[in-house]
Amino acid sequence: MDKKVKRIALLSGGGDCPGLNAVIRSITKTAILKYGYEVIGYVFGYRGLYTNNYIELTVDKVENIYKEGGTILYSSNKDNLFDYLVEDEHGNKVKKDVSDVGVENLKKAGVDVLVVLGGDGTLTSARDFSRKGVKVIGVPKTMDNDLSSTDLTYGFISASSVGTEFIDRLNTTAKSHHRVICCELMGRDAGWIALYSGLAGNASCILIPEIPFTIENIVKHVALRDQQGYPYTVVAVAEGAKYADGTKVIGKIVEDSPDPIRYSGLAAKVADDLEKAIPNHEVRSVNPGHIIRGGDIAPYDRILSIRFGVKACELIDQGLFGNVVTLRGETMGYTSLEEVIGDAKIGKQKRVDPQGELVQAAKAMGVCFGDE
Numbered sequence: 001m002d003k004k005v006k007r008i009a010l011l012s013g014g015g016d017c018p019g020l021n022a023v024i025r026s027i028t029k030t031a032i033l034k035y036g037y038e039v040i041g042y043v044f045g046y047r048g049l050y051t052n053n054y055i056e057l058t059v060d061k062v063e064n065i066y067k068e069g070g071t072i073l074y075s076s077n078k079d080n081l082f083d084y085l086v087e088d089e090h091g092n093k094v095k096k097d098v099s100d101v102g103v104e105n106l107k108k109a110g111v112d113v114l115v116v117l118g119g120d121g122t123l124t125s126a127r128d129f130s131r132k133g134v135k136v137i138g139v140p141k142t143m144d145n146d147l148s149s150t151d152l153t154y155g156f157i158s159a160s161s162v163g164t165e166f167i168d169r170l171n172t173t174a175k176s177h178h179r180v181i182c183c184e185l186m187g188r189d190a191g192w193i194a195l196y197s198g199l200a201g202n203a204s205c206i207l208i209p210e211i212p213f214t215i216e217n218i219v220k221h222v223a224l225r226d227q228q229g230y231p232y233t234v235v236a237v238a239e240g241a242k243y244a245d246g247t248k249v250i251g252k253i254v255e256d257s258p259d260p261i262r263y264s265g266l267a268a269k270v271a272d273d274l275e276k277a278i279p280n281h282e283v284r285s286v287n288p289g290h291i292i293r294g295g296d297i298a299p300y301d302r303i304l305s306i307r308f309g310v311k312a313c314e315l316i317d318q319g320l321f322g323n324v325v326t327l328r329g330e331t332m333g334y335t336s337l338e339e340v341i342g343d344a345k346i347g348k349q350k351r352v353d354p355q356g357e358l359v360q361a362a363k364a365m366g367v368c369f370g371d372e
Helices: 020-033 046-051 099-108 120-131 156-177 192-200 215-228 266-277 289-293 299-317 337-345 357-364
Strands: 007-012 038-042 054-057 084-087 093-096 113-118 136-140 180-185 205-207 233-238 250-253 261-263 283-286 323-328 331-336
Touching (some): 007 020, 020 038, 020 113, 038 046, 046 099, 099 120, 120 136, 120 337, 136 299, 156 180, 156 192, 156 299, 192 205, 215 233, 233 266, 266 283, 299 323, 299 331, 323 337, 331 337
Parallel strands (some): 180 233, 180 283, 205 233
Antiparallel strands (some): 323 331
């Protein structure tokens, strides 16, 4: 029988996401108030685990972080302890597996369970630590909403809400000046944020990675709106969308990042291409970028973060280690880390279905996706 859990540790890895602090708060308060655990948090994700840099988490310390963006534990997306950049005896930078240092530091700190808040890369390391005998619970984190293991991830609604506000505001200026305005939104290779923000904000054209587009089809849509008495168009552009010929726009390559390809600039390219093809409209582009990641958290995500955090503590109490908290329908549950990471490795991410109900509903209302 497993010994009684006395102390748990939290860490957050990867990009920041609305709701991270709310989950940290939920886990900390539940762990202390209901189960009597001590709680610590490693600073800067797995780097903190390697350097043994952690802080004590108390009810008082987390009480008022429920609506703050970001993470009080900070984060890093470049510190994989199974392939970590260190300096050898000759002063050269080399990659080594230093995961045993992390395991030893958990023992030194008296940690019985490690709770990991992260996406694919962070949870891959969580799985690998689980294979080394560490008791791990995963809490999935991505505002992109592209994890197949859960119906919804915290942060997605908040990001979509901010995206919606941008589209709303752009509609007013586009209408005032009879402009075409392209707004680029995050989401990498999944179009959920652009789709939700575009529909909620009444963008008349939405470009997502799952549906390749052509400039010619967007030009036809703009002309049709002109004929219908709407001489302005707002285009919601997912950063990872692609032209029908496969063209994508990559901001830059960052070789030491788990996601070396960083998307940025697609809305600007679409705007340039449209301006050449539409003589009677001024075309502009905007890119809110990281703005949609920060600020206050939407009420729905505050509630969802509570549910994820409380469920993580339940899994600890029940000894269900090596699992990730999930939401299916209205029910909180769990899936094994092995299954979640296995799905990610074979590319089984949750993407927008071009034939799905939401896309078809949008098309029924005249929204253009650039494919026809």
